[in-house]
Amino acid sequence: MFPFFLFQDPTTTATDGGEVVPEEVSFSLIEVIFSGGPIGVVIAVILLLLAVMAVYILIERYLTIKRAGDLDENFMAQIRGFVQTGDVESALALCRQTNTPVARLVAKGLQRIGKPLEDINAAVENVGNLEIFQLEKRLSTLATISGAAPMIGFFGTVTGMILSFMNMAGGDVSTEALAGGIYQALITTAFGLFVGIIAFIGYNSLIASMGRVIFKMEAATVEFMDLLQEPA
Template sequence: MLLLQIQTELDTTSLDTSAADAVTVWDLLLKGGFVMIPLLLLSVLAVYIFVERVLTIKKASRVPEQFTDKIKNLVASGDINSARLVCSQTDTPIARMIEKGISRIGSPLKTIEASIENVGKIELYRLEKNLNLLATISGAAPMIGFLGTVTGMIQAFIAIAQEEGNVSPRLLSTGIYEAMITTAAGLAVGIIAYLGYNYLVSQVSKVVHKMEYTSVDFIDLLQEPR
């Protein structure tokens, strides 16, 4: 009988442990309270911005092979219309900058440079679209998480104050860990948004470098003696 009782107690302890381990991440997130709603929205927005910007920047960085050489040969031979046609058929920032420069051929060199630079600024603005919003999310998400922790701690201490007699450690620990969930969630969203922002900035810098190199190369072409 004694062995049977011990075995029963062990089985009960094992079931309790298994039930505790069965708590999923989703269950923990639900315990975070109303603050988890804006954090969820910010996470979805951050992922959307990141994916949309990656696709846009990747498309902008693609330059067809022999594009620059073809433009050089057409401009050098004086076939300006064909050069503009090639640029118009290529949907990239570099092609649009070169097309603007070709359309200004015959004007002073400074005018051509200014025209290309203005188009470059517009293209840079398009590439950096919503990056500031992603940076804002990376800073705002942890702050919202901290806010949820503070409000959760306040609620936990109110519940403790309303308890009569000795406060159970379970009540105290439950209130604290539920409050800390929002901090963890906010930091997770903030870190992901921060890493995504820095990655996108680096990719934009690479595209801008290509734009600058191509524009300088085009200006040098116009300065060559004929």
Template sequence: MLYTQADSLAVAQDAAANAEQPVEKTLSIWELLTSGGLGGQLIMIVLGILFFVAIYIFIERLLALKAASKIDKSFMNQIRDHVVHRRFDSAKLLCQHTNSPVSRLVEKGISRIGKPLADINTAIENAGKLEIYSLEKNVSILATISGAGPMIGFLGTVYGMVLAFHEIASGGGQIELDVLASGIYTAMTTTVVGLIIGIFAYISYNYLVVKTDKIINQMEVTATEFLDLLNDPV
């Protein structure tokens, strides 16, 4: 009997010790993102839309710029050979089969051969402006998202803080600290998400700008080379 009572006492003590230990509170990412009330959830939806738009534009422009930067290194040598031997139709056909901004500029110049050089230069410049516009399509949206994302996230944080202090005022200053802390870290989540989106959009924008500038430089070099060829085709 004594052994049984001692056993029961040990079990009771273990149970009491386990009951006194604080239970670790876990929170999934999804719960963290959706626990900000209706206003916080709406802000998260807006941030999510901005994030997917930024990803789509970055991938679409990256593929487009990659395709635009591809050009055969012997392209201008073949164009030079065709122009020197006055095979203009063959030169146009080569440009049409080479789908790139550089080939379209050269094709525009070839179509103006026979006119004053200034007119050819103007035609190439106008075609170049259209190509640059096409290369920079939607890239400015990334710049907008890089600035708007953090601001929208900060708006969510301010909204959450207003609600938290409203709870304090409504409770007459007797609100529990864990409830207040929960509201604050939920509010801060929108700023974190907004900053992540802004950083991604900012880096993506600058990367695409660098890629675009390389293609534009390539276009300028090719245009100059083509005009020099018309000045002295032999």
């Protein structure tokens, strides 16, 4: 289930020909993490929780933003046809059936028809700001994870080296005594960087996807306001 790392054991074996060959010993990732002591385990657990949280946010936000950007290309054409014929109720019904930010923007504008264009535009912009806020939900947490995970990993590096030097100061300079701290330093750093990279790439990808949705919202708003200003 877990990847294995190969380390050369300090003990050696001799072949029949007298050649000395080092033995290779396998350690699972779990064993390496626990060899770093309590601090290493705590840091690894924290990084694991951050990784799970980052993956959850990535998947949940990706699906939400994808649904927000899925809009029928004929939606605005249908709205235009209803408004030009004066059938506002049918246009509102179409907006209610279309669960997207663009549809909610248009619906708010349709509900304000008959009022000054400035009031309609202000109402649509307010709804747009609310929709953007909903799209940005949890993205700040993902950005925090992308920066915090490597820092936590580096903290594990420092504590791991402190552990190794403490063992050396106590007079124990054997490989076994130093290995725990070094394991902790390397594993926590690698794990922290891995989580941070995944969160960083995911955050920027989601921001790019959200930008495309916002562009669609702005384009629909402009088209709708132009529609209201067309001569009857």
